Amino acid sequence: MRPDAPTSTDDRGPIDHLVIVGNGMAAHRLVATLCDKPRAPRRITVIGVETSHAYNRILLSPWLAGEMQRDALCLPERAATTQTGTRIETRLGERVTAIDREARRVTTDRGASLDYDRLVLATGSRSAMPPVPGMTLDGVHGFRDLGDAEALARAARHGGRAVVIGGGLLGLEAAEGLRKRGMRVRVIQRSSRLMNRQLDATAAGLLRGELEARGLEVITDGHLSELEDNGQGRVRAVILADGTRLAADHVVIATGITPNVEPGRAAGLDCDRAIRVDEWLTTSDAAIHALGECCQFGSSTFGLVEPIWQQVEVLAARLAGEAGPGYRDHPTATKLKISGVSLYAFGPIEATPEHDELTYHDPEQGEYRRLLLRDGHIDGAVLYGDTAMGPWLFDRSQDGMQFGSARRALLLGQADTETLIDDQASAPQATDTLAQEAA
Incomplete structure (x- = not known):
């Protein structure tokens, strides 16, 4: 307070x-x-x-x-x-x-x-609008409320080219929605990777590969300079800081709120x-x-x-005049709302010297799990592909469970992990062996 x-x-x-x-x-x-x-x-x-x-x-x-x-x-x-x-x-x-x-x-x-x-x-x-020329042109949209979504749906009826500024949650969801409605869509991300606040480089690379395979074009390290006027008060192109010009019938701004x-x-x-x-x-x-x-x-x-x-x-x-605790900030997890893409992340993105880093990656199946542990407790996680274990891991991070020698088993499925953790108290040596084999 x-x-x-x-x-x-x-x-x-x-x-x-x-x-x-x-x-x-x-x-x-x-x-x-x-x-x-x-x-x-x-x-x-x-x-x-x-x-x-x-x-x-x-x-x-x-x-x-x-x-x-x-x-x-x-x-x-x-x-x-x-x-x-x-x-x-x-x-x-x-x-x-x-x-x-x-x-x-x-x-x-x-x-x-x-x-x-x-x-x-x-x-x-x-929607937060960047302070660059052209933001008030016709054909420039936010993506925050029903009016925004209905305007984008109407625009997509005519097909054409859309450029989405912002490669975070809202930007990617808007881009995929427009693509599925028949538009040719480019995503401009200022950072070097998509969803840079939630994903590490490996998970962001998997996500980019999946979206590009669907037909989205992704441009990273792209810095918006201006929106070009067609001479009649309507947007016709996006200009980047390096001089790249991208023709656009519609532009969606998804750079924050x-x-x-x-x-x-x-x-x-x-x-x-x-x-x-x-x-x-x-x-x-x-x-x-x-x-x-x-x-x-x-x-x-x-x-x-x-x-x-x-x-x-x-x-x-x-x-209502009831007694009770006040509000406190609590960590939250991130999920992406794009059909066919399963992603779950929470906690810090980059490992520090205090972290133990556990990683599982199966490129053929498109599965990736990266856990950050600090003193035996889960501090952060990124899951791509198979995310069923995500909510359980998040809950364990919040209740501060100490994983000890069973920590490597965290990269297994949830049921196996719970069994190994339960066994740990009665058979620490056996649990450690199973965990090492699982790794």
Whole structure:
């Protein structure tokens, strides 16, 4: 907790009116969690700038790839009144234009004025746009919300050439989706390897080989210089810093995200890269909370679902007047949502002198596992191909299991590993022999 952070308490009983700004996955889950609480707010108003009901943003990539129907994205719609008596109103296509902290009131672009007892900012994020010429041209897209995905799907109906800027998770998922819809796609990655924040060189090489075999073209060490105008306000080419010119009918920018902090900053809340919160998701105003991609806890901002779900649990308990632990940062694992590509990674990427490195690589089967151990504990892992053991390894890294002489067995299948670890206590020598044979 920051020394200057407020301590939020609520001894007045249930909150009368909770206003939530944002109608994404975090807001949807917060409402659902609150409505199961005996001391849920009496009224909840959700204000969302998008015109569609809440949807599962995680599924945008497979939807763009044509692997599911549009309806599969939709999250369950809320009842107007819950079984506990909470009344819920959802206002779609409406933007909050002002927050009056003294009066505890928000104003919207439709002229509505809503008083609140507590306010939650769950405004999410948008695609970060590099500061290079041409970003405002027609045919330049982000890939963060349903509007982005629908625009890309419409573009792909006409085929043509697409260039995706960014070889991380979102960039590769967008590129594969457009390729499957019939476009010729190039991926430009600034680093020397794809997914450089999650993968080592070997796993990144396997991933690149698989994607190129499917028809994607990958350019690494590519630095964007500008987007070329066709003379009519539309993009026609990508220009790299080395002078390379790549013709493009559409360009997708997937170089990161920018938290939507504008409502909080305009209201005078303490902001850095995002809206600062304490362990109760409380901002510098004790009546205002921030949640998800628009908030910053310590030095951390958020783009993955797992930590945001943890934030939801903490905030829902707080708003319902329940005691419980505050939010803490926890490590998360990475999975790629591309059909036919199995990838799972967590922890540090590069080995240090303090690490023991265990590696298994079968090029013919396209399988690779690399584990980093520190003092007998799992510190990080990269799995490509067969990733079934990934969640188990991640859990063991979190509970700090000591593997000792059975550590080499970690490169086996999960069941064999568990058997060897169980045997270790009763037969250390036999376990060590099996582990060495397995290696």
